[in-house]
Amino acid sequence: MSRISLVESPADEMSEAVFADIKQELGEVPNFFRAYANHPGLLKANWEKYKAVMVHGCLPSRLKQSIALVIAADNHCDYSIARHSQILQELGVEPKEVLRIRTDSEHAHFDAREHAILELARHANLDPYNHAERLVAAAREQGVRDDEILEAIGVMEMITGFNKFIEVMAVPQDS
Known part of the structure; x- marks a missing residue:
């Protein structure tokens, strides 16, 4: 409740x-x-x-929703896991791939550039002080622009804030 x-x-x-x-x-x-x-x-x-x-923004919706799903899974927020899984499926991502993104994102079907963005956002959530310089450099080596880096980090920090709010307030799943 x-x-x-x-x-x-x-x-x-x-x-x-x-x-x-x-x-x-x-x-x-x-x-x-x-x-x-x-x-x-x-x-x-x-x-x-x-x-x-x-x-809006510069990253594709599929990638932003994937970042949101990975962050929600890492934060153990069932509401957001369900929401972003559903949105990914509405975007045409097969349920098996949605599960792979959530549980084993390293093997999800992204190109090297998208993997670099996803890894940076995930590490920014889990361990922002460790390897940040290396991960930003790796993303840039894949051609990721600064606005894309900022947007990926923006997705991570916004979803993390929402996850905490949702969990503390026990917001029920959407019907």
Whole structure:
């Protein structure tokens, strides 16, 4: 049971506008955004960051969703594992490959450039102080640009924050 109420219909104009934007972009308002709606300023800020990182940006959606899935798995966030697995399948990734991305990303079907980005984001989550210089250099050797590095790290840090919020507040799975 959620430790925070999920807002179904926002009472303020700003949250209504954010919900409308989320529905337009995602087709639904996920429960974690419904939980954030208890604080309209945080709802708006988190949606704007999500939109900048996950909806728009320079990396392909499949790679960003894969980063999100790997981070959620490393953070043991069942909500996010289910959500990003579903989104990857909606993007055309076979369930077997989604499982491989989640459990054995080194053997997932990515090119060397995408593997370098994924590895950098994963290590930034698990051990940001160890080998960061080597991993950034390896990504650059694969032709990864600075904006792509920043976006991958942005996905990691945003998903990690969402994972912690979701777990602490016991936000239920989307139905």
